[in-house]
Amino acid sequence: AQSVSQHNHHVILSEAASLELGCNYSYGGTVNLFWYVQYPGQHLQLLLKYFSGDPLVKGIKGFEAEFIKSKFSFNLRKPSVQWSDTAEYFCALKTSYDKVIFGPGTSLSVIP
């Protein structure tokens, strides 16, 4: 069955630390991949997306993600986090038959 897993349930970092959130998926077909962010009390917003081409994609607010097809992974990175990055982060994939599957989310807390 198709699924998306995220490595960490809760991550705590100090400001200026580097961030990497893991995401792996289980699906054998063509995928579109997404990272969404949900700031406290708000709705989900798109951070970045991968459809095809360059496996390193850049998104808003300095985030980037790398698609590694052989590892079925789409990890999110940011070189230096800020307090305002405190949020919940969701990895998601869209299958070739248009179903969107979300991971369980990773809660990021950034300490000033």
Added chain:
Amino acid sequence: EAQVTQNPRYLITVTGKKLTVTCSQNMNHEYMSWYRQDPGLGLRQIYYSMNVEVTDKGDVPEGYKVSRKEKRNFPLILESPSPNQTSLYFCASSLGQGANTGELFFGEGSRLTVL
């Protein structure tokens, strides 16, 4: 402004009292979907719709109904709410089917409490 609008944003109701959460999008999107978000469980899809008059069950459809009579609207109906439907609900829309699609635009969320 492109947006997905949900109403109500907050609702407290009692077991068995029918309610409807409305969802409307102004982006002419074909695809619309409802999710519920619960602590530790992430987002789970309730129902989705590929186009007008086309709806299908998601992962957790029990206790919910939907309809898609117009492209812009996708209401979620709880015919007889129960406490286990207490949750945060999100409506989302997307351009449609095919390659290079799937980016979801979310509403602000509707927090429902069933007593």
